[in-house]
Amino acid sequence: MKRRSLISLAAAVAATPILGSAQPKSWPNGPVRIVVPFAPGGGSTPPLAHMLADELTKVFGSNFLVEYKPGANGNIGAVYVKKSPPDGSAFLFTGAGTMATNPALYKNPGFDPKADFEPVILYATMPNVLVVNQTIPATTVKEFADYLRSTKEHLAYGSSGNGSSMHTAGALFLQATGTSMTHVPYNSAGAATTDLIGNNIQVMFQLVPGIAQFVKAKQVKALAVMAAQRSPMLPDVPTMAEAGFPALESNTWLCLVAPRGTPREIVQRMNEAVNKVLAQPSVRERIAQLGAQPLGGTPAEFASYLDSEMKKWGAVVRKTGLSVE
Incomplete structure (x- = not known):
């Protein structure tokens, strides 16, 4: 997914009609954990995760709870969700560092973003x-x-x-x-x-x-x-492209993934629910106030984007010799 695709995807989600609230009673049949692999204090990830959990609770009528599993740049939480039952009771809410950069930075991060998880949705980018x-x-x-x-x-x-x-x-x-x-x-x-x-x-x-x-x-x-568009929070600051460096794009995107083997129906219904949340003007405004741009889209679009991001940041790690070990 190229940068123009991300922009058009965000616009498409904004125009998506809000779906009906009817969901199968078989899922969720208990609390669902939204696992954040970082510490709860500071940054925009925790409030964005809690916002999503609160909205999903309204959509499904079942409790969605944020759970923190910090450590090792997100690796500990990722492994925790990887080992969770693939029954829709746990999802990983994480970002580019965990999913696209860590596999290249660590000799053995403990998980494979593509082999160990089902892509659900791209949520937002900062x-x-x-x-x-x-x-x-x-x-x-x-x-x-x-x-x-x-x-x-x-x-x-x-x-x-x-x-x-x-x-x-x-x-x-x-x-x-x-x-x-x-x-x-x-x-x-x-x-x-x-x-x-x-x-x-x-x-x-x-x-x-x-x-x-x-x-x-x-x-x-x-x-x-370092984005394709200027930030509403800093409207007078040019983009890298405007400054003459179009290749210098970098952002922290946030996503939702499920343990590999989670039924396709659950993945699809979670995807539809998050898109429904992201289509609400009040939610989009709150996300923007946190300095983020809401995204959305299909699991397949997210999988394609993840492939491109893993290649991009893997190449940067190799060429620069970055290492954390």
């Missing part, structure tokens, strides 16, 4: 944005790349951890521009952002929701959003 400390004498991406090549100072870029989208987005940037910086992994994006403002690090490839307020307060400079 773009990375290149931000620099106010002391950096650059206001465009080209000026920044030129500065990296000319300066004797070796700059550092921070991330929320090894293998995170902030880490891989930085690696993609360095590869595309032929420049170098030192990667500094933090335990959280918030800690890295604090050090960016304080000039302990000079660069981040932060997610828009986590940095927009500091850009607006002029505590950091945003040079370009």
